[in-house]
Amino acid sequence: MLGPLASLKVLDFSTLLPGPFASLLLADMGAEVLRIESPARMDLLRVLPPHDQGVSASHAYLNRNKRSLALDLKQPEALEVIKQLLQDYDIVLEQFRPGVMERLGLGYEALKAINPKLIYVSITGYGQTGPYKDRAGHDINYLALAGLASYTGRADSGPLPLGMQVADVAGGSLHGVIGLLAAVIARQQSGSGQHLDVSMTDCVFSLNAMAGAGYLACGAEPHCEDQMLNGGSFYDYYRTRDGRWLSVGSLEPVFMKQMCTALGLEELATLGLSPEPALQKKLKEALRTEFEKHDFGELCALFAELDACVEPVLSLGEAARHPQLRSRQLVTEVPRNDGSTQAQMACPLKFSDGLPEPRHIGAVLGEHTDQVLGELGYGVERIEELRRSDEEAGTSTTNSTIRPASPH
Template sequence: MTAALNGLKILDFSTLLPGPFATLYLADMGADVVHVESPARPDLIRLLPPYAHGQATAHSYLNRNKQSIALDLKNPQSIALIRQKISEFDIVVEQFRPGVMQRLGLDYATLAEINPRLIYCSITGYGQTGSYSDKAGHDINYMALSGIAGHSGRQVSGPPPLGIQVADVAGGSLHAVIAILAAVIERQVSGLGQSIDIAMTDCVVPMNTMAAAAVLAGGQPQYAEQAHLNGGTFYDYYETEDSHYLSIGSLEPQFMSGLAAALELPLLLEKGASLHAEDRKAVKQAIREKIKTRSLTAWQQIFAGLDVCVEPVLQLDEALYSTLAKERQWVVDVPLAVRAENDAETMEPQLACPIKFSRSEMQYGHTGQQLGAGTW
């Protein structure tokens, strides 16, 4: 078995999360990724605690399989070296603000003159054009401007700060991967590369999906705890007697019927599908009171043999060591690129790439390297 992207070579100038997560997936699928960092201002992800085996755990994961090259982009010799080598690469990924790469002489137009087949992906918060293009931002800002935060959370407490970076990863990283691979396929026909403008805010907006369709075509504004899937129905989280939570998603008739029987709540069958706000509130309150009468373990025993879309809310450490995690191989042991002094371990557990091919395999060559330890 071989990796799916064997033969693709990527020059990665990105830092922190969006670009590095995109190139992580590409590297796991076999692409040869060379990560360029400043020797004076290394990727801040290297400094983010906690640490294991002498390195930041986030850096070791996000830079898995990649070669680390230290180059000062303010040095003309570094620019000359990149231009000299750019013909060897298929793809460039960069995450600077618009105009920075042009000032360095490493923009798409300049590099495409040397390598017309080059695919050049720029990832920013607000894109290469428009009045927001030069503004700084973070995931929470992109989520706010996309409208997602506006119809998420609770009416009384507002939008929640999520435990993951949705705009950065689902917006920036994954859309970058999609676009890059689409450009690779198109290049097989045209023989030419092209530039790609990925704005994290642009790319997280379509994740409004059904809510946006309701606004645009239905003329229906969206608010927190109003719709079927944002807390407006009994599709929600419920606290147990011992302060844990159950997720209940039993919307379809057969699941709703099974849930009503398990909870001994005929009200759920009577009003669970109602469109009236007061009926929905009554159903949720009845479920809330019922779930509060037993422990999480007791409810898990009740629902274990039922197919009704009810599952426990797990803490991350519980999820990563769960039966499902083992069966679906969520975690993989990766050889260490860096070993601390007197460190007897040779492997580090990390999240696996979740894509599963029938013929191609993922590669897990090594964890993230020390700055400048790679070759190209």
């Protein structure tokens, strides 16, 4: 089974989370992804805890099904290797700050001259243009500047760190994949590639969706806990007597009626869609009081029998074991080099023709260097010659242009 993207070949220069999550999706769907990694500057994701058998679990997941080629891009020999690869690989994914790839001789215009069909995807915090294009940033900064954090949190304590990387994943990774695949379709029609500029801040700004539409069209500036869906209504989380939480999303009257009836609050069922803050507060306080009278297990059993949009807040372990997620096969076993397997989150996309089985966890730095160079026609002597050339030039082993393969 090859997968729907088996015709795509991607050179992935990215590190950490945004680019690797994007290329993970591509690789899971069958694309051939070759990571180009610096032997001198390790991807910090490789050392991020926790570790499983000495390997970062995050790296093993985000970089599964990809090969690793170690190249020092500051060396002329490395650029020659990239140019040869471009005869066969027609997609480049990178997330350096603007101008870095150009200084390395690997900018879009330079590579386009080698392969006019090249699709070149740049994922950055602020984009290739604008006053912030060279500024450093992280997920929390992009959410802040895009306005999303201003109404996500509690009125008395302010914005909340969300715990997962919305800008990196929903902004950079998913929009990067969407744009890349759109460019592939356009290339099928025009025969030409193009450069895709993906700004995580831009993409997060578009995720404001309903709140952003309301502000731009009507001037309605959202704040923490003043919207229907951000804590300003009954739509919220409620603590149980034993300190657990349940989520309540019973927006439609039919769901609200079921929930209130189950809790003995039938008289409040009509308040769900009321725009009056005072009535929403009354409903919310009544729900808070009633939820705190019962233990988590009791409420889970009660609402399991109802279709009321009330669900428990689960830990990751509980979520992985939940019958719905288990039935959807969202946990898979991925091979290690020693023949054992590691449990990982599976690709969430379901194709009627299926997807290829996971091939291996994230590769060791440079694990496939000899293999890739061999495919380009480099013999053993030529590979060794390149290594000796580096050593004679005074380059240390860790800074070698060509790094020998090493086992997990």
